[in-house]
Amino acid sequence: MTNFLQVLILGLILGGVYALMASGLTLLFGVMRVVNLAHAAFMILAAYIAFFAFDIYQVDPVVSIAITMPVMFALGVGVYLLLFRRIEGTERYVEMTVLMTFGLALTIEGLLTFFFTGIFRSTRPSYATQSFFFADLFLPKGQAIATGVSIALLAMLWAFLTFTKTGTAVRATMQNRTAAEIVGVNVRRISAISFGMGMALAGAAGSLLSYLFAFFPSRHWQWVAILLSLIVLGGMGSLKGAILGALTLAVASAFVTDRFGPSWSPITFYLALFLVLMFRPQGLFGKVVRI
Amino acid sequence: MTSLLQLSQVRAGYGVGPDILDTVTLNIEEGRSYCIIGPNGAGKSTLLKVICGILAPRDGEVLFRGAPVGGMRPDELLRIGICYVPQERTVFPAMTVRENLMMGAYSITDRNMIQTRMQRVIEMFPILGERWAQLGGTLSGGEQQMVTLGRALMVNPTLMMIDEPSLGLAPQVADQIFATIQGLGDLGITVLLVEQNAHKGLRCADWGIVLDLGTNRFEGPATGILEDPRIRELYLGTTVAATKESDQ
Amino acid sequence: MTDARVEPTIEHDPLVNDEASEGQGTLVKRLVLVVVLIAVLGLPFLRSMNGYNYVLQVGLIVLMWVTLASSWDILGGYAGYISLGHNMFLGAGAYFSGMLLAYLGISPFLSAIVAGFFAVLVGGFFGLITLRARGPAFIISTIALVLLVNNLVDNWALSGGSSGLGFPLPPLPVEWLKVPFYYGMAICAIGSVYLSYRIAHSKFGLGLRAISQDETKAEVAGINTRFYKVSAFAISGFFIGIAGALFGYSLSYFRPITFFQIAIAAQMVLSSIIGGRATVAGPVIGAVLIALVNEFSIVQFGATALNIVVTGGILLIVLLFFPQGIVGSLRNAGRLPSFLDWD
Numbered sequence: 001m002t003n004f005l006q007v008l009i010l011g012l013i014l015g016g017v018y019a020l021m022a023s024g025l026t027l028l029f030g031v032m033r034v035v036n037l038a039h040a041a042f043m044i045l046a047a048y049i050a051f052f053a054f055d056i057y058q059v060d061p062v063v064s065i066a067i068t069m070p071v072m073f074a075l076g077v078g079v080y081l082l083l084f085r086r087i088e089g090t091e092r093y094v095e096m097t098v099l100m101t102f103g104l105a106l107t108i109e110g111l112l113t114f115f116f117t118g119i120f121r122s123t124r125p126s127y128a129t130q131s132f133f134f135a136d137l138f139l140p141k142g143q144a145i146a147t148g149v150s151i152a153l154l155a156m157l158w159a160f161l162t163f164t165k166t167g168t169a170v171r172a173t174m175q176n177r178t179a180a181e182i183v184g185v186n187v188r189r190i191s192a193i194s195f196g197m198g199m200a201l202a203g204a205a206g207s208l209l210s211y212l213f214a215f216f217p218s219r220h221w222q223w224v225a226i227l228l229s230l231i232v233l234g235g236m237g238s239l240k241g242a243i244l245g246a247l248t249l250a251v252a253s254a255f256v257t258d259r260f261g262p263s264w265s266p267i268t269f270y271l272a273l274f275l276v277l278m279f280r281p282q283g284l285f286g287k288v289v290r291i
Numbered sequence: 292m293t294s295l296l297q298l299s300q301v302r303a304g305y306g307v308g309p310d311i312l313d314t315v316t317l318n319i320e321e322g323r324s325y326c327i328i329g330p331n332g333a334g335k336s337t338l339l340k341v342i343c344g345i346l347a348p349r350d351g352e353v354l355f356r357g358a359p360v361g362g363m364r365p366d367e368l369l370r371i372g373i374c375y376v377p378q379e380r381t382v383f384p385a386m387t388v389r390e391n392l393m394m395g396a397y398s399i400t401d402r403n404m405i406q407t408r409m410q411r412v413i414e415m416f417p418i419l420g421e422r423w424a425q426l427g428g429t430l431s432g433g434e435q436q437m438v439t440l441g442r443a444l445m446v447n448p449t450l451m452m453i454d455e456p457s458l459g460l461a462p463q464v465a466d467q468i469f470a471t472i473q474g475l476g477d478l479g480i481t482v483l484l485v486e487q488n489a490h491k492g493l494r495c496a497d498w499g500i501v502l503d504l505g506t507n508r509f510e511g512p513a514t515g516i517l518e519d520p521r522i523r524e525l526y527l528g529t530t531v532a533a534t535k536e537s538d539q
Numbered sequence: 540m541t542d543a544r545v546e547p548t549i550e551h552d553p554l555v556n557d558e559a560s561e562g563q564g565t566l567v568k569r570l571v572l573v574v575v576l577i578a579v580l581g582l583p584f585l586r587s588m589n590g591y592n593y594v595l596q597v598g599l600i601v602l603m604w605v606t607l608a609s610s611w612d613i614l615g616g617y618a619g620y621i622s623l624g625h626n627m628f629l630g631a632g633a634y635f636s637g638m639l640l641a642y643l644g645i646s647p648f649l650s651a652i653v654a655g656f657f658a659v660l661v662g663g664f665f666g667l668i669t670l671r672a673r674g675p676a677f678i679i680s681t682i683a684l685v686l687l688v689n690n691l692v693d694n695w696a697l698s699g700g701s702s703g704l705g706f707p708l709p710p711l712p713v714e715w716l717k718v719p720f721y722y723g724m725a726i727c728a729i730g731s732v733y734l735s736y737r738i739a740h741s742k743f744g745l746g747l748r749a750i751s752q753d754e755t756k757a758e759v760a761g762i763n764t765r766f767y768k769v770s771a772f773a774i775s776g777f778f779i780g781i782a783g784a785l786f787g788y789s790l791s792y793f794r795p796i797t798f799f800q801i802a803i804a805a806q807m808v809l810s811s812i813i814g815g816r817a818t819v820a821g822p823v824i825g826a827v828l829i830a831l832v833n834e835f836s837i838v839q840f841g842a843t844a845l846n847i848v849v850t851g852g853i854l855l856i857v858l859l860f861f862p863q864g865i866v867g868s869l870r871n872a873g874r875l876p877s878f879l880d881w882d
Contacts, residue, residue: 035675037682086859091306095621098678099808100858102623106805106851113844165397172383172394179381181345183442184369184398217844221801225686228679236675263694270687277672277680 006137011254013139015247016147017208021223022230022242023154024201030174030237031194034084034097038105039202039227040220045108046072046206047215048116054123054210061123061211062149068203076199079104080192088191105220112217120214128211146208153204154243157197170194174237222266229273235283244284295321295450295481296342301351301361303334303341310349311337313505319450324475324482326496326513328489333502335485336378339452342483343375344368355450369398372449378458382435384428388419391427395442405445412441415471433464440471444478451475452483457491469495493517564877571878579725583718595717597834599789602724604830606782607803608810608822609731613775615808616816617744618768619751620670621678623804624685627665628658628776630798632783634692637704640788646709648719651784658780659773666772670765673754682801689799703794704787723785731778736819738774739882747771748817802847806833809854815866819881824865829853 021043028034046068053059053067083104087096122128125142132139161167172180173190181187209215230249234241253268276283296319303312311334319325327335340346342353344365353361360368365375383391392412396405413420416437422430427438436456443451453472457465465488473495475482486492493499499516501509509522516522579602588594611625632654636647647654669680693701708716738744746767749757758764787793806829814825829850836846861868869875 029675035678083855083859090862092619094675095619095678096858096862098621098675099812100855102805102808103851103854103858106802106847107855108851110844110846110848110851114848168394169397172386172397175383175385176381178345178377178379179383180394181365182343182369182375182377182381183394184366184446186364186366188364218801221682222686225679225683229683232672232676232679263690267687267690270683270690273680273683274668274687277676278668281672281676 003137007254007258008251009137009139010143011251012247013143013147014254015250016150017143017205017212018226018230018250019243019246020150020153020201020208021205022227022234022246023157023239024198024205025227025231026234026237026239026242027170027174027194027201028198029231030239031170032080032084032097032191033094034195035094035101035228035236036198037098037101037224037228038108038220039101039198040223041105041108041112042072042075042199042202043206043209043223044215044217044220045112046203047210048112048121049203050207050210051121051123054125060125061207062125062145064210065149065204065207068207069200072203072206073196073200076196077192079199080195084191084195085188105224109217109220116217118216118218120216121210122214123210125211142211146212149204149208153201157201157239166190166193170197225273226266226269229269229276231283232273233276233283235285238283238285241283241285293321295319295356297352297354298342299352299354301341301353302349303337303346304349305337305346311505312341312348315351315502315506317500317507319481319483320498321449321481322476322479323498324472324484324496325498325500326484326486326489326492327500327502328486328492328516329502329508334505335502336454338502339375339377339454339483339485343373343452345375366398369446369448372446374443374446374448374451376439376443376451376453376456378454380432380435380439382427382430382438384426386427387424388422388427388430388438389424391438392419392442392445395445398446408445408447412444415444415474416441431464432460433467436460436464436468437471440468447478448480450481450483452485454485455487456484457486457488465491490517564880567876568878568880576729579728580722583721586714591714592717595721597831599717599721599724600834601827601830602721602728603782603786604806604810604826605728605823606724606731606778607807608814608826609728609735610775610777610779611807612735612811612816612818612822613738613747614768614771616811616818616822617738617747617751618771619817620768620771621808622681622772623678623801623808624681624683625775625779625807626798626800626803627685627688628662628779629783629786629803630688630692630795631658631661631776632780633787633793633798634698634704635780636784637706637787637793638698640706641699641704647784647788648709648723651723651781654784655777655781658776658783661780662773662776663769666769670768670772685799685801685804689795692795692799699794701794703792703797705792706788708791709788717789720785720789724782727778727782727785732819732823734774734778735822736881739819743767743770751817802850805847805850805854806830809850809857811864812862813853813857813864815864815868815870817882818864818866818870820879821864821866824879 025036025039028036049068049071050061050064053064054061083100084097087093090096127145128142130141132141132144161171169180169185169190172185173187177187230245231242233249234245249269249272252272253265256268257265298315298317301312301315302310304310315338327338329335337346341348344363344367347362352359355371355373383394386394392409396408399405418434419437419441422434427435430438456468456472460468469491472482472484484492484496493513493516496513499511499513500507501516501522509516582598583595611622615621635654635657636650639645639650640647665684669677669684672680692698698704709719746762749762750764750767754764783798810825810829811822812825813829814823815821833846836849857864863871866875866879
């Protein structure tokens with residue numbers, strides 16, 4: 001058993017990246033009640049973009065965020081306009097979004113497999129295998145950088161939501177959509193922007209995961225289950241909850257990995273999900289969700 | 292008196308459901324305050340939703356100052372002066388009172404105007420000044436209602452539609468709200484009030500409209516409706532004698 | 540004072556049939572049912588067919604999908620609780636019978652029914668946990684559920700872990716090999732469609748539909764929603780478990796991923812939706828359609844990832860434009876032929 005502090009740090013670092021992934025998902029649910037089962041599929045799509053940027057043009061994965069974020073933003077707005085705008089306001093809307101994103105996830109996975117096959121891929125920047133050392137602890141450099149980037153992006157998200165007019169409108173829409181409408185917020189426009197932003201965050205996460213993990217198209221199901229567990233734990237629709245859920249579960253899974261081995265790590269998330277469902281279905285911070 | 296809002300032969304309903312409103316024809320005069328009463332399911336809330344853009348009419352016309360506005364979005368309607376205060380509590384729960392009022396000014400760009408209007412709202416609802424930094428979700432029902440009304444006042448609307456403001460409020464608090472609504476006329480705002488409590492609602496309005504089975508059946512000066520024995524028995528649910536007693 | 544009055548009018552309802560045509564409809568229905576049953580049960584008798592074994596193989600796969608879609612619809616259609624992990628039951632049944640065969644030599648033809656009950660138990664257990672959540676949280680939990688089970692079976696030595704289980708085929712000559720599997724699946728298919736029919740016309744089914752419409756109102760009306768939901772979850776696993784036992788045996792070798800892959804759950808859902816949720820005939824039509832299209836495209840283009848793309852794409856199109864599915868859309872347009880109307 002390694003140093004308790006060491007495991008804690010490893011968990012926290014991973015949690016930072018999970019928080020980034022979960023924040024996009026939360027944004028989509030909070031603003032538009034969309035349960036995006038395709039979120040991880042989009043992340044992997046972005047990872048492939050980062051991979052080819054690295055492979056062909058030697059673009060560093062972190063730098064590739066400057067590519068993946070705008071591309072995914074545009075894709076997100078497109079998906080919103082083409083698909084989700086049409087079903088707004090229909091009965092059983094939330095259920096429809098689940099089924100639709102399910103279909104989207106399948107389509108993306110199929111296309112990625114068809115074009116790029118199921119070979120494990122990852123980008124290999126130098127820092128992916130290096131580490132920082134201090135005292136008798138080591139900090140994997142790649143993961144530390146990823147967490148640093150995640151924190152920076154989440155901070156920018158926070159600033160956007162708190163200080164800009166559009167960001168305030170997004171917050172307002174998340175808290176009470178009808179109220180936002182009647183004070184003059186164009187909720188359609190805000191929904192499109194939020195969708196784009198949620199996807200952009202997925203894009204950034206994709207760039208980071210391109211070197212953090214070996215990825216292949218069907219891997220997204222495992223991640224989506226993990227992300228959804230985080231969201232349910234934190235309370236769907238709460239950004240604060242998503243981040244806290246990410247950190248908590250990442251640390252927990254780090255300890256599980258340390259004790260039982262890596263193949264048991266995903267089970268931590270699933271178990272947490274079931275425990276939350278049994279004892280506190282609304283999660284730590286969430287509002288009670290009804291269709 | 293100029294005509295501000297006209298509905299002609301409006302039909303409306305939700306989703307694929309039946310028509311809730313069926314040939315509603317109304318003429319709203321500027322500067323007057325109206326109270327819409329009627330039994331449950333008559334379509335009072337639906338009527339407001341059609342006017343404020345949340346629900347598009349299936350048939351018929353909605354004209355504001357002569358221009359058709361049926362099916363326009365709420366934010367578009369806000370820009371031409373139509374404002375809606377819905378039945379559900381629409382306070383932003385995780386924002387302070389101040390932030391809530393600032394959201395009310397979302398469509399305004401002139402900073403000075405925003406400041407002056409905020410002042411005015413605090414003068415109308417002094418208690419909001421006390422609760423300035425408190426989160427919307429922690430306010431009492433009456434205070435939340437005041438925030439919602441104050442928020443609407445931030446845009447100085449021409450037409451203000453208020454849906455059942457007294458719902459869930461204690462009688463004294465409700466009276467406060469009604470008193471405020473009565474004062475809106477002095478600010479030059481045309482008010483369309485939907486109220487379950489027909490007595491109190493008609494008391495603070497100039498004109499009354501009775502809605503039943505999806506269409507308007509009677510209208511006239513509010514006091515007239517309050518005192519008409521037929522309407523009292525049909526819609527206000529009491530006999531003349533009993534009401535005179537409670538009036539004392 | 541003005542007085543505006545409007546008289547309501549009653550329109551003629553085109554969906555109301557008169558008695559004569561209704562009698563005719565029932566006759567056609569029964570006729571079609573009999574013809575279908577004869578065709579299904581009689582197929583293996585056409586021994587002189589070209590590619591006999593292949594036809595039976597396709598047939599048993601189609602019948603399996605009818606079983607899966609019909610059973611899924613009990614929870615996903617009538618009760619409105621979308622499960623994206625229902626293929627868990629398939630794997631549960633397969634492993635149950637597979638392990639009994641591998642370690643005790645018991646033929647899955649004998650243990651299949653027990654596998655079905657095992658699946659029901661599993662469904663009851665997991666249903667109690669996952670059905671504490673509603674709506675999107677429930678759907679998420681079904682995904683996590685199947686991944687969890689996959690992980691557990693993958694790590695369990697007894698089940699063969701990720702290397703899977705292998706066992707000998709039944710001791711039958713090659714030309715008769717597919718026949719028992721075919722009939723086994725036929726029984727599953729007929730059983731699950733009949734179950735769906737009985738539920739649709741029962742108080743239980745009514746309760747499920749009430750839950751689907753408005754669960755809070757159903758609760759308030761005195762329906763024990765928890766019992767109904769968990770029962771639906773468990774019952775829907777019965778025939779899927781049996782089908783799993785049979786199918787696993789027919790493969791003679793399988794691994795966890797064989798059953799727990801998302802593509803299977805996806806096809807179940809799509810079949811039910813495209814055919815029409817919460818109907819008896821819908822999942823049958825949807826399952827047959829999708830299974831045949833799948834089979835055709837595999838033959839033509841090979842089993843590539845494009846199949847998944849097509850599944851996803853069709854799902855999106857159906858959701859956008861025909862969310863009621865074939866049976867639902869026909870019924871809404873008043874054009875549902877009587878032999879499809881079993882609700």
